[in-house]
Amino acid sequence: MEHIKLGIIGAGRIGKLHAENLKNLPQVKIKAISDLFADTIKDWAASCGIENVSKDYQSIIQDEEIDAILICSPTDTHISIIKEAAEAGKHIFCEKPISFNLQETAEIVELVQNHGVKFQTGFNRRFDHNMSRVQELVRAGKIGDPHLLKITSRDPAPPHPDYIPSSGGLFIDMAIHDFDLARFMMDSDVVEVYAQGAVLIDQAFAKHNDVDTATISLRFANGALGVIDNSRKAHYYDQRVEVFGSEGCLNIQNDFPNSAELYTSEGVFKDKPLYFFLERYNNAYIKEIEAFVDAIVANNLVPVTANDGYQAELIAHAAKLSLKENRPVALKELAAL
Structure with a gap:
């Protein structure tokens, strides 16, 4: 297949971001987009070549001409859309989380496999230039056995208060990226979680x-x-990673808009890290959709x-139970699988 036609479901911030990135790929034609507020996006859609x-x-x-769909709608709509798309033979890209219910997500893992369609979960941080490099070096044994x-x-x-009730909570909405990244970096599943949180x-x-502040301890199968550690409000976007192993250590610091540092008698100054995920992970979003x-x-x-989507959700639900019952959760x- 040299060229594909795509449809996008959901034209919010992420749906529009994917459309802007897809329009630059010569092998892709975005044939259609749907959104409950369709009347407000027609001019923007036309600028992306979406008819x-x-x-x-x-x-x-x-639409039989459409080969694949991107699901960028609210999480509570994902399951029904995925089922209909899989039954129609469409390849599927779905933003995280797949659902708020572990059993339903487990069923999706089996469903897409049974229908023979490709399914990619939207964990963009795996495609970040820093994160992917660390994972590559860990797999190559450059720090020995990861400890x-x-x-x-x-x-x-923090998010707008109106978003909190439908977010799924800190562990499913925010930390789920970190749970996926943990499995990705360590090349190992998580077997136990202990979470603490506070408002x-x-x-x-x-x-x-x-909660708006949390620490989560993980034990891996290896x-x-x-x-x-997570916080909903740091006043800057803080994304750092360290992997320590038997033969060395790898670490990632924040990305900055520039590396200039101002030295004066009053101190040393530099710009804040790139602000929020759209700036910090812009290239990762491009690589993800490519x-x-x-x-x-x-x-x-x-x-x-x-299954990667399911595993991250499994960790998130274990973290929620751990916080509720104040104990480690296997x-x-x-x-559910």
């Missing part, structure tokens, strides 16, 4: 049984240990599977 704009996502699924993983992931500002930023989180397209065009395996307690 068909609709409120009805099923018009995309039923310890540390991930710091802090947002510059230190905004009581709006407490109203919805959520025996290694991991620690993740990988999905390449998997279809060249008939290769997708780099981030439905993932086998919750496993």
Whole structure:
């Protein structure tokens, strides 16, 4: 297959980002996009070369010319759309998380396999130039056997209060990226989770049984240990990683808009790190969607599977249970596969 036609379901911030990136790929034609607010995006869609704009996502699924779809709609719509798309033989790219329900996500893992369609989960950080390099070096044995993983992931500002009730909570909405990254970096599944959390930023989180600050301890199947710390409000975007092993250490610092440093009698100054995920992971989003397209065009395996999505959700749900019951939780307690 030399060229493919795509449809996008959901034209929010992420849907538009993917469309902007896809329009630059010569082997791709975005034939249609659907969104509940279709009337407001027609001019933007035209600027991307998208001819068909609709409120009805099923018009995309039923279009026999469309080879694949991107699901960028709210999480609570994912399952039904995935099922319809798989049954229609469409390849699927789905933003994280696949769902809020472990059993439903497990069913999707089997469903897409049974229908023989490609399914890629949207964990863009795997494609970041820094993150992918660390994973490559770990796999190559450059630090020997990995012993310890540390991930710091802090947002510059909390989400709007209206988003909190539908977010799934810190572990499923935010930390899920870190859970996937942990498996990716260590090349090993997580077998046990212990989470602690607090509301230190905004009581709006407490109203919805959520937290805004957390630490999560991980135990991996290969025996290694991991620690993740999350905050909803750091005033800057903080994305750092360290992998320590028997023969050395790897670390990632924040990305900055430039490397200039100002030295004066008052101190040393530099710009803040790149602000939030759209700037920090811009190239990762491009590589992510290129990988999905390449998997279809060249008939290769997708780099981030439905099972990867399920495994990250499994860790997230174990973290939620750990926080609730104040104890370590073995993932086998919750496993639906």
